[in-house]
Amino acid sequence: MAAHAGGLTATDAPARGAVVVRDLVRAYGERTVLDHLDLGLAPGEFVAILGRSGSGKSTLLRALAGLDHDVDGSGEVVVPDQVSVVFQDSRLLPWARVLDNVVLGLDGPQADARAAGRAALVEVGLAGRERAWPNELSGGEQQRVSLARSLVRSPRLLLADEPFGALDALTRTRMHALLRDLLTRHGPTVLMVTHDVDEAIVLADRVVVLDAGRIALERRIDLAEPRDGSDPSFARIRSELLDALGVDRKDTTA
Amino acid sequence: MSALVAQRAGVFATTPRAAATVALPDARPSGVRLGLGRPVPFAAAVGVTLLLVLWTAGSAIGFIDPRVLSAPWTVVTTGAELVADGRLGEHLTVSLTRAALGLVTGTAAGVVLALVAGLSRVGDAVLDGPIQVKRAIPSLALLPLLILWFGIGEEMKVITIALGVFVPVYLHTHNGLRAIDSRYVELAETVRLSRWQFVARVVLPGALPGFLLGLRFAVTGSMLALVVVEQVNATAGIGYMMELARTYGQTEIILVGLVVYGVLGYSADLAVRLLQRRTLAWRRTLEG
Numbered sequence: 444m445a446a447h448a449g450g451l452t453a454t455d456a457p458a459r460g461a462v463v464v465r466d467l468v469r470a471y472g473e474r475t476v477l478d479h480l481d482l483g484l485a486p487g488e489f490v491a492i493l494g495r496s497g498s499g500k501s502t503l504l505r506a507l508a509g510l511d512h513d514v515d516g517s518g519e520v521v522v523p524d525q526v527s528v529v530f531q532d533s534r535l536l537p538w539a540r541v542l543d544n545v546v547l548g549l550d551g552p553q554a555d556a557r558a559a560g561r562a563a564l565v566e567v568g569l570a571g572r573e574r575a576w577p578n579e580l581s582g583g584e585q586q587r588v589s590l591a592r593s594l595v596r597s598p599r600l601l602l603a604d605e606p607f608g609a610l611d612a613l614t615r616t617r618m619h620a621l622l623r624d625l626l627t628r629h630g631p632t633v634l635m636v637t638h639d640v641d642e643a644i645v646l647a648d649r650v651v652v653l654d655a656g657r658i659a660l661e662r663r664i665d666l667a668e669p670r671d672g673s674d675p676s677f678a679r680i681r682s683e684l685l686d687a688l689g690v691d692r693k694d695t696t697a
Numbered sequence: 698m699s700a701l702v703a704q705r706a707g708v709f710a711t712t713p714r715a716a717a718t719v720a721l722p723d724a725r726p727s728g729v730r731l732g733l734g735r736p737v738p739f740a741a742a743v744g745v746t747l748l749l750v751l752w753t754a755g756s757a758i759g760f761i762d763p764r765v766l767s768a769p770w771t772v773v774t775t776g777a778e779l780v781a782d783g784r785l786g787e788h789l790t791v792s793l794t795r796a797a798l799g800l801v802t803g804t805a806a807g808v809v810l811a812l813v814a815g816l817s818r819v820g821d822a823v824l825d826g827p828i829q830v831k832r833a834i835p836s837l838a839l840l841p842l843l844i845l846w847f848g849i850g851e852e853m854k855v856i857t858i859a860l861g862v863f864v865p866v867y868l869h870t871h872n873g874l875r876a877i878d879s880r881y882v883e884l885a886e887t888v889r890l891s892r893w894q895f896v897a898r899v900v901l902p903g904a905l906p907g908f909l910l911g912l913r914f915a916v917t918g919s920m921l922a923l924v925v926v927e928q929v930n931a932t933a934g935i936g937y938m939m940e941l942a943r944t945y946g947q948t949e950i951i952l953v954g955l956v957v958y959g960v961l962g963y964s965a966d967l968a969v970r971l972l973q974r975r976t977l978a979w980r981r982t983l984e985g
């Protein structure tokens with residue numbers, strides 16, 4: 444883990460919540476999915492990853508989460524100590540009640556953990572549902588529980604793989620507001636995969652477009668809040684990103 | 698008054714309260730319903746009661762010959778006599794002890810083996826093969842060998858029952874373990890569960906439905922083994938009582954024995970199903 448020129452150094456990065464990905468290669472058999480990828484995230488930065496299906500977004504996220512034990516590859520990944528992952532499916536244990544899901548694996552005295560879990564449920568607007576079974580919740584509520592489970596661990600880095608992909612448009616908009624609110628309070632670095640260009644522009648500080656395991660485009664989003672899809676500069680960024688994604692915009696009506 | 702009600706109904710037609718006080722039309726398109734309907738009250742007792750009614754009626758009108766099948770009241774009075782002179786209690790205690798010992802040791806062995814084989818590749822490689830071979834041989838076929846090894850005492854009887862019990866418990870628990878979604882394993886890794894926490898929070902609850910199914914088969918299996926070992930070389934127990942009654946041609950005692958076996962097996966199954974319902978409350982299935 445030698446120190447490296449160019450802004451962030453690997454050694455002090457984790458403490459501050461930064462992420463360094465250097466020369467990352469991941470391959471399934473003959474198929475190279477991540478091809479010498481370099482990416483850095485500053486502490487507290489929100490980076491959204493866009494890319495066509497199969498471009499390696501999930502593979503990158505799994506590499507950062509340390510979930511790719513059996514995948515061949517090389518390169519360097521430096522992440523903070525405390526990493527939380529939000530999956531597309533809320534991935535709640537169906538046999539554990541909501542609060543038990545939130546505090547799953549939390550260290551320390553159980554009473555403290557449960558108090559923190561309750562507070563996290565209040566934060567995501569699910570006070571009073573502690574004893575519900577995951578089955579009894581709507582998709583949006585399940586995903587809020589999963590957010591609470593992630594945030595109660597005070598992560599330095601939040602990894603999210605299409606966290607709102609399975610939700611309807613209205614619920615998704617509500618979740619955006621909730622997520623932004625939570626992030627301002629907890630301030631983790633965020634890497635979020637999405638297939639929704641507008642979602643990326645609304646939420647992220649920077650958007651990275653992945654193509655065939657390489658970065659095809661990086662775009663800083665410096666729009667004022669609240670970001671509005673009808674704003675002309677928003678629209679300009681959207682077409683730029685769609686171009687990078689190789690979408691022929693004459694075919695895609697809104 | 699009725700005008701008032703109608704007026705209120707008109708005003709509050711959209712509130713559920715108004716719907717409750719006045720019979721509003723409830724016309725719905727008829728659709729196919731594939732899930733089960735509402736639960737039948739006392740569902741567990743309906744079929745059994747029906748059988749009892751048929752038996753009683755058949756004996757009362759003389760349709761059933763008492764030499765073939767004693768009347769229910771004869772069975773009841775014989776049962777009462779057997780209880781009164783302490784014989785039934787004595788035999789029942791012996792049988793229950795055998796069944797319970799066999800069930801407990803067999804279940805424990807099945808769970809432990811399933812955990813070892815289910816959680817480690819080496820364990821699987823070593824254990825699963827022999828157990829599948831054992832599974833292909835009915836436990837009762839092992840009886841001659843078991844008698845040679847352990848004699849004709851209680852030890853042999855309990856071991857025979859345990860051998861019949863551990864196979865279904867092992868199979869279904871192992872199956873349940875292996876069927877746990879790998880996504881939950883991934884989750885456990887991201888929240889950094891220790892191996893022990895992983896077993897307690899993910900593996901055991903995840904395998905519980907399989908285990909309980911195995912336990913239901915095990916209970917039935919233990920009854921089967923009990924009946925057989927009690928009719929071979931026994932000197933006490935419900936099965937011995939029935940064997941003795943056969944030599945004297947006492948159908949009613951044989952029936953008392955059958956009823957006791959039936960009640961035992963049925964209540965054990967009921968107990969496991971109750972356990973299933975209570976511990977699997979999180980599941981949403983056809984049972985609702």
Ligand SMILES: Nc1ncnc2c1ncn2[C@@H]1O[C@H](COP(=O)(O)OP(=O)(O)O)[C@@H](O)[C@H]1O
Pocket residue numbers: 471476494495496497498499500501502503
């Ligand atoms: N476990 C796996 N085994 C083999 N190939 C895989 C596996 N996981 C993903 N891939 C392949 O790697 C490529 C990138 O997958 P992924 O990172 O999931 O893409 P996405 O950008 O859609 O998330 C795809 O072509 C996919 O087929």
Ligand SMILES: [Mg+2]
Pocket residue numbers: 500501502604
């Ligand atoms: Mg993906």
